[in-house]
Structure formats: C-alpha cells, structure tokens
Amino acid sequence: MPGPVQSIERAAAILRLLAASSGRLGVGEIASSLGLARGTAHGILRTLERVGFVEQDGGTGKYQLGAALLHLGTSYLDVNELRSRAINWADALASRSGEAVRIGTLLDGKVLVVHHVFRPDDTLQALDVGSLLPLHATALGKALLAHDANAAASIRDTELESYCRRTITDPRLLARAATRVRENGWAAEVEELSIGEAGIAAPIRGYGGLVVGAIGISGAVERICDTGRAPEPRLVAFVRDAARAVSRDLGGSRW
Known part of the structure; x- marks a missing residue:
C-alpha cells in the first residue's frame, strides 16, 4: 500500500495552522511553527494560493485561509x-x-x-x-x-x-x-x-x-x-x- 504523500501532509498542516490562528501568519512564522524550511513553506503556500486555498495580504505579505477553502x-x-x-x-x-x-x-x-x-x-x-x-x-x-x-x-x-x-x-x-x-x-x-x-x-x-x-x-x-x-x-x-x-x-x- 502506498505511503502518505509528504507534500500533502505539509499542506494540510499549514491549512490547520492558519485555521487555528487569530490573524494572518508570515512564511517565517509558519515554517518555524511546523519545523519546515522557509523555502519549503513558501513553495507550498504559493501552490495553495494558486488554487485559492490561501490568500496573501498585499501590505504585510502574510497569509490567511482563502475563499475557495471557505466555500468547500x-x-x-x-x-x-x-x-x-x-x-x-x-x-x-x-x-x-x-x-x-x-x-x-x-x-x-x-x-x-x-x-x-x-x-x-x-x-x-x-x-x-x-x-x-x-x-x-x-x-x-x-x-x-x-x-x-x-x-x-x-x-x-x-x-x-x-x-x-x-x-x-x-x-x-x-x-x-x-x-x-x-x-x-x-x-x-x-x-x-x-x-x-x-x-x-x-x-x-x-x-x-x-x-x-x-x-x-x-x-x-x-x-x-x-x-x-x-x-x-x-x-x-x-x-x-x-x-x-x-x-x-x-x-x-x-x-
């Protein structure tokens, strides 16, 4: 039986972290909280942003859950x-x-x-x-x-x-x-x-x-x-x- 897909597990962890947060989170905060390399966290966030699951604030560069995920x-x-x-x-x-x-x-x-x-x-x-x-x-x-x-x-x-x-x-x-x-x-x-x-x-x-x-x-x-x-x-x-x-x-x- 195939094992878990690490990138999906990490994406899910990021989404849970954003859902639990009372405000937007930056790449560094997310990477530190989940024990990920900053580049890895950034890459996952960019992918999630492209599909509408997260959104980036233009002023602060921080992330929050996106509309597509909320509608799901x-x-x-x-x-x-x-x-x-x-x-x-x-x-x-x-x-x-x-x-x-x-x-x-x-x-x-x-x-x-x-x-x-x-x-x-x-x-x-x-x-x-x-x-x-x-x-x-x-x-x-x-x-x-x-x-x-x-x-x-x-x-x-x-x-x-x-x-x-x-x-x-x-x-x-x-x-x-x-x-x-x-x-x-x-x-x-x-x-x-x-x-x-x-x-x-x-x-x-x-x-x-x-x-x-x-x-x-x-x-x-x-x-x-x-x-x-x-x-x-x-x-x-x-x-x-x-x-x-x-x-x-x-x-x-x-x-």
Whole structure:
C-alpha cells in the first residue's frame, strides 16, 4: 500500500495552522511553527494560493485561509445540520440575553436566516426564517463578510444601499469594519438596518475552523447598547459563548 504523500501532509498542516490562528501568519512564522524550511513553506503556500486555498495580504505579505477553502467548508455543512446543532444553543442565548436570536448563512451575497428564536416576552413578533438580510447593514452579515473573501470582493463592486443614516455604504469603511470583526471575534450593528434597532453577532465555525454561519441577537438600541451606544459587554460575551458552543458541536473544537 502506498505511503502518505509528504507534500500533502505539509499542506494540510499549514491549512490547520492558519485555521487555528487569530490573524494572518508570515512564511517565517509558519515554517518555524511546523519545523519546515522557509523555502519549503513558501513553495507550498504559493501552490495553495494558486488554487485559492490561501490568500496573501498585499501590505504585510502574510497569509490567511482563502475563499475557495471557505466555500468547500460551507458546502460540506448542510444548512439543516447547522440548524439542528444550533437550536438548543439559540434557545439558551435568547433566554440569557432576553433578545431575539437569528442564525444565518451566506446565500447569493445576502444573509439567509435559517433559524429564528423570538424574544422571550409577550410582544408580537414575525418569524424571519427564510428572510434575506443585507451583508453590509447587519451584524450577522458583517460576521460572515469578514471571513469570506469572495463576498467581500463582490461588495467592493456593488453600490451599497443605505437603509438608515448610519448604514455603511463606503466599501473602504466596510473593509475596515470587517478587519475589526476578525480582530475582535464579533460584529455589531447600531441603527444601520432599522432605526432604533441594534444587533450583535459572532461567526460559527465548523471542522477545521472554517466559518460556516453566524449567530446573533437583535433588539432595541437601549437594551443592546450602553449609554455610549456601544454594545453591552455582557451581551457580547453571551453571543460569543453561544457561537463557540455551536462551533464545538460542529467540529470546530478550538472555538
């Protein structure tokens, strides 16, 4: 029986390392972490870049997972599986936060709401399952946009609709917001889709750390945000806890 192919094993190790990293990594960092010669690591990275599995930042020269690999991860995960794994955690998040909870995935440049838990009170609410939300004006959308290079590229070439005065319609500002999402691990919206409404969301990761969806809460600004209109830290923590829990159930054990 043929033995393992060393170059494939090394490529897989590089992809796992990038998936586990909270930011981009340079060739030297990757080579040192995996015990590879710098030239070997660079050659593998160039090959992975050509097939879209990694992307190199033009400014820093560092690498991150590429859109082609992210789409493979998304196609691997059936939406029904995402819903079934997340239902209990979504219910718990609604109970802890006192707010409505939505879970979304990317679909044709929008956020498809695949699960919705009503705010746990007696107010009249409409079910959003099946709704399509804009990427640039929602916390769910930003959490997904920040981890999908193809979606980010499509946004750059599109005239972004303004829903409220605070909606981000400048692609450069949206790119900066996406960078903050990747750095912080969560996204927010404050009166960007609807006046008086705010939201917080965090990415859901599947096997290998690939982002396959997002979970978030939404509600009145005065409940979601503090007096300075910044999201309440305890609510951010609740959302991130829920995202990690769903991620663990989907095989993203590091999250």
